[in-house]
Every structure is written in C-alpha cells, then in structure tokens.
Amino acid sequence: MSFVSEKSKATPHNVAREMFDMQAGLKDVISFALGEPDFASPKHIVDAVIDSLKRGETHYTPNAGIPVLREAVAKSYQDRGLDYSPSEIIIGAGAISLLLLGCNAILDIGDEMILPDPGWSNYRGLPLMVGGVAVPVKIHEQNSFMFDVDDLRAAITPKTKLILINSPSNPTGGVASKENLEQIANLAKEKNLYVLTDEIYRELIWTDEPYVSIASFPGMKERTLIVDGFSKTYAMTGLRVGYAAGPGELIAAMTKLLEHVLSSVNAGMQWAGVAALTGSRDVVEDMRTAYQRRKKLIIEGLNAIDKISCSNPSGAFYAFPNITKTGLTSRDFAIRLLNETHTVVVPGTAFGEAGEGFIRLSFATSEANIEEGLRRISAFVKNL
Ligand code: PLP
Numbered sequence: 001m002s003f004v005s006e007k008s009k010a011t012p013h014n015v016a017r018e019m020f021d022m023q024a025g026l027k028d029v030i031s032f033a034l035g036e037p038d039f040a041s042p043k044h045i046v047d048a049v050i051d052s053l054k055r056g057e058t059h060y061t062p063n064a065g066i067p068v069l070r071e072a073v074a075k076s077y078q079d080r081g082l083d084y085s086p087s088e089i090i091i092g093a094g095a096i097s098l099l100l101l102g103c104n105a106i107l108d109i110g111d112e113m114i115l116p117d118p119g120w121s122n123y124r125g126l127p128l129m130v131g132g133v134a135v136p137v138k139i140h141e142q143n144s145f146m147f148d149v150d151d152l153r154a155a156i157t158p159k160t161k162l163i164l165i166n167s168p169s170n171p172t173g174g175v176a177s178k179e180n181l182e183q184i185a186n187l188a189k190e191k192n193l194y195v196l197t198d199e200i201y202r203e204l205i206w207t208d209e210p211y212v213s214i215a216s217f218p219g220m221k222e223r224t225l226i227v228d229g230f231s232k233t234y235a236m237t238g239l240r241v242g243y244a245a246g247p248g249e250l251i252a253a254m255t256k257l258l259e260h261v262l263s264s265v266n267a268g269m270q271w272a273g274v275a276a277l278t279g280s281r282d283v284v285e286d287m288r289t290a291y292q293r294r295k296k297l298i299i300e301g302l303n304a305i306d307k308i309s310c311s312n313p314s315g316a317f318y319a320f321p322n323i324t325k326t327g328l329t330s331r332d333f334a335i336r337l338l339n340e341t342h343t344v345v346v347p348g349t350a351f352g353e354a355g356e357g358f359i360r361l362s363f364a365t366s367e368a369n370i371e372e373g374l375r376r377i378s379a380f381v382k383n384l
Pocket of ligand 1: 093095096169198228
C-alpha cells in the first residue's frame, strides 16, 4: 500500500508549468508559457488590501465571503442582466478553488463530467480529485474550438452529470457563439445535465459580439454554476480571489465544503475584489488595449512563418497555431524550440490528445518579447 493515493497519482501535472520550469538555468529565455498578465496589479486594488490590514482585518471572515464583496459581485451580474442575489454568490481563493469545490458539490463517485479537449490542463484533475470521471470531448479548429453539440450528445452516458464550458477558452482563444451555447443549453435541459461554466476570460473578448453566459438562457440559471474571478482581467493572479454564482442550494453546499478547505478567503484579498469591481476601469481598458496590440503582432507574425497557421483568437490572451506542416509533434516542437532557441511554448498535447499539431503561446508578455520570440520561431522552422 502506498502513502500516496492512486487518485492523486492519476491527477495530471500542469505541463505549462513544467515547460516553465524546464527553462531554469537557461540564459536569454523568451517565455510564452504562463497564462498570467505581466502587468502590475492596479494601485487602487493593492491599496485596498493594505487598508484592510491596517484596519486590523486579520481574522476569519464569513465562510462564503464578506457581504460587501458578495453584494458587489451580485450587482455586477445584475448589471449584465443575470439575476443573482448575494446568497447565490460564494468567494474563493481564485477561480480554481471554486472549480474544485463546485465539482465536489456536484459530482458523486463515478459521475461523469464532460470537458473540452483541448482544454485547460487543470480541468482533467478536477473530477478525478473528487472521485468523478473526466470525459474529454474533442473540439475542432473549424468549429471555432467550441463543442459541436452532436459530439456532446454522443459522449453522454447514463453516468453523465456535468458539462464544463470554457469560453473564452484557454488554450485556444475560442469563444462560443450565442447559437452554440443555446444548443448546449437545450441539450442540458433535454438530458437533465448540469453545466459548469468557467468565465474567467469573459472580459478579454476581441470581437464586437457581447459576451453571453449559458446561464442567461431560459431554465439554465438553475442548472448552471458560473465560476469567475479577478486574476486575468485585473492582473491579480497572486492575490488569489475569485467567485462563483449559482443556485442557492449549490452555493450553500459549496460553502459547507469551503469551510473544510479554506475556512474563508482572507479579508484583505476580498477587499481587493471589491476595489476591482467598484473602482476605476481605466487600467483594465489599458491592459485590454495592450493585449489587442500584442495579439495583432503575434497572430500576423505567426501566420507569416511558412508551415505555421494561426486562427485569430476571439478572446483570452493565447495564440494556438497549427504546426502540423512542420512535421514535428507538438512536444518535439516545444522541446526542440526550447533547447535550440531558449524560447518556451506549451505543446498542444498539454491540453489533451486533440491538442496534437498545435502549440500554445501566451501573449501576456511584452511586444519586445513577442518580436524576438517570433524571430526565433521563424529561424527555427526555416532550419528544420
Ligand atoms: N480557468 C482557466 C481557464 C484558467 O486559464 C485559469 C488560470 O490559468 C484559471 C481558471 C484559474 O484562475 P484563478 O487564478 O482565479 O484561480
């Protein structure tokens, strides 16, 4: 018998992190590995943390979060036409904690959860960690990297309970159309399934279409858990605060579970969330503008390289180019590029089998890095 459980052994590593770690010891590295804004957290947000600490708020808070933040989150949904009350909101230590708590609260042992393939690598660990089963369903470039509803239908078994949607998507930058979401919503209602929607990149959309949450379709609020947070939009990854919105019964169950894991998120970070939601949005707009410039640079640059083609991401800060024509596997491409040019990208297979033939580049990095990285990738591909 091993000290370490089989289910924790089976929980996959985040390969993006592994690629990042592989650069240790190398000089002159350009990294496109991490999905983390390179901007400093906005000053008014940092000040809110400091002020809270200075007020002496160094004690436990209510398990589900401080009322003022739950109210601010509920109001932000109401402003978007989604009718959530504060009792339907829970605060966690980053979106990831709420994805896991949500899975824990929704799935019983053996229940199946459908995930996008390619999809964020951490998704596959979520059902495993709570005794559920991950069922990856392929998404395709020609379908904007979103679920085809027929593929979903084919993957449903009597054990299916939950469908995970991530729009905009990490790693592909795909955004689900309203029609696509409506089809998925109708399928969920027809088959009596629940939906977990990870909307962490919701404010990083590069098209003119307004963002649509699957929870907004009739009859969907009661079967949807929305997970969101501040990390990406507000460059607050290290502050670890996120939120979820869902039916009161589910939020109450998650609150009970959260008590066993976190007790509560620390007060200062929750005030950071309040500052993010109620403070000036100028910094967010500045970051969005910078991402758009970088996106143009990286997508045009990648498409100018022979044997590489990259569709234009509709959201998030990832380019997901197709490298099939280079003749290399995703992993060989990434490892050789790292060893030969000290440039870090993540192989598409880090996000599931269907990521073969692709690599992911985060463009949450400076224009100078993007230009230099593109020069290196171009020279590397020419020399193959
Ligand atoms: N969801 C997706 C799709 C992500 O890419 C990430 C971070 O990379 C997260 C959730 C985690 O966000 P947080 O920092 O709020 O835990």
